[in-house]
Amino acid sequence: MNPLPRLALGVLAGACWFASAAALAQPYDQSGPLTRAQVRADLIEWRQAGYDPLDWVNYPENAQRAGAIVAQQRAARAAAGAPAGQTSQ
Template identity: 70%
Template sequence: MNTVTRAAVGVFAAACCFASLPASAQSYNPAQPMTRAQVRADLAEWRAAGYDPLDWIDYPENAQRAGAIVAQRRAAHAAGVMPQSAQ
């Protein structure tokens, strides 16, 4: 491998590390409790994804579906990509 190729690989590796910083900036820590505002924002996000905490008849399915939508939206937000359509 010549010097130019090594430099290009190094620049590419540094760019990948720099691009992944926002994803690790807000990591989930189950040992640290959430604030009331964080819980309310999380519930609002789940409700926007279609979750209804009072819907006991469709409980496991609606929670799983909303959880998948929330996870997809958070992954898209962390990657800096806007979703094509709001679900």
């Protein structure tokens, strides 16, 4: 076998290996793990936005609707300059 096709095959195999390794890599979460108080505050915020974890009949819709409301509220607080963990009561 000619050395040039072997080199091309090696480069192709290396590129495929690198692409698969990069695809399986987990993104780094800069926020880190949440505390119990942060999780409770997040749940309270979702419940105030209309999410009911016991409403399994309308599950995807009510979660998506509440998620959109929470995202809008967080964006409004970020635009106003309030800290991310602070909720308006």
